[in-house]
Amino acid sequence: MSGNLTFAMIKPDAVESGKSGAIIAHLQEQGFLVRAMRLVRLTRPEAEAFYEVHRERPFYGELVEFMISGPAIAMALQSSDAVAGWRTAIGATDPAEAAEGTIRREFAESKGRNAVHGSDSDENALREVAFFFPERELALLGVHLPA
Ligand code: IDP
């Protein structure tokens, strides 16, 4: 069964260029509910850990540098089938390949500086929400992650 929560991030390129408001408006219009949100500045160890799965990829160093280059916005989003729904809404990794109407097509600069993040599985969505939001804060917001 697919869960109703996913983890999203507005990446430093989009925050820096003032696109956060438009991206949040867009996702809310598409029916995603913001259940938790925080402006964050990732440390190098945090960015390295968040993207640990890509450590051996050639773009890892560039990705980490980009993710620590400025503030980002971390969000827990709710919708039915949230992980797949949000991946569809953001579009392909490379904005040049992203479908018309997707967030990356509209707001991303390049394959690396691509405006938004979306979890790729329910398991990673829970891991990523927990990475950014303390359990106590989630509980106060009425968000309860499965154990
Ligand atoms: P995803 O964000 O669409 O899931 P992944 O393949 O998981 O894409 O890559 C994670 C992030 O790494 C991408 O969103 C992008 O910021 C960056 N990235 C991926 N491929 C490249 C590349 O070829 N050059 C530079 N950065 C890349």
Ligand code: MG
């Ligand atoms: Mg990915």
